[in-house]
Amino acid sequence: MPAGLVMAALALALQQRQPAPELVLHSDRGSQYASDEYQALLKQHHVVCSMRRKGNCWDNSVMERFFLNLRMERMWQRQYANHDEARRDITQYIVGFYNPVRLHSTLGHLSPQAYEAKLTAKQPIRLSEKT
Numbered sequence: 001m002p003a004g005l006v007m008a009a010l011a012l013a014l015q016q017r018q019p020a021p022e023l024v025l026h027s028d029r030g031s032q033y034a035s036d037e038y039q040a041l042l043k044q045h046h047v048v049c050s051m052r053r054k055g056n057c058w059d060n061s062v063m064e065r066f067f068l069n070l071r072m073e074r075m076w077q078r079q080y081a082n083h084d085e086a087r088r089d090i091t092q093y094i095v096g097f098y099n100p101v102r103l104h105s106t107l108g109h110l111s112p113q114a115y116e117a118k119l120t121a122k123q124p125i126r127l128s129e130k131t
Contacts (some may be wrong), residue, residue, distance in 0.1 A: 003035040010038070021046035021107050028052050028060055062106060070097070 025047050030095040033051065047110045052060055073092040080086035096124075104125050107115040 001030065001032045003032040003038050006032045007038055010041060010047075010086075012017055014047075019047075022048055024048045024050050026050040026052070026060075026063075031052065066098075069102075 006027075023046075025042065027050070029051050030039060033049075041048065070090065070093065074090060075086075078086075078089060079123055080089065098112070100111055104107045104112065104115070110118065
């Protein structure tokens with residue numbers, strides 16, 4: 001897999017999400033993630049690189065499950081005429097269904113968007129009743 005593909009995906013995610021500095025980004029040890037260009041892009045945006053341990057596939061179990069779900073729930077149900085059609089359909093699946101609607105047991109049976117909203121909701125500051 002070329003580094004340019006994952007770099008384009010990272011650039012898009014950074015542009016859309018605008019994360020705070022020191023975001024931790026986890027990946028496997030693929031050559032595209034270890035490439036000098038990809039690592040430079042991480043540094044440029046103050047993203048901390050986290051890679052799975054050598055020989056330990058369990059580090060990526062959530063992502064492995066995502067890709068299995070993507071194949072089972074979408075890709076194996078369709079026949080794409082070309083790469084552009086596949087890209088549009090898979091993007092729609094992720095953006096229109098997987099993130100906002102699909103419930104995940106690892107997230108307490110919430111969708112990723114609902115889980116993130118719950119985590120980022122500002123709780124009001126309450127004063128102690130003791131004086």
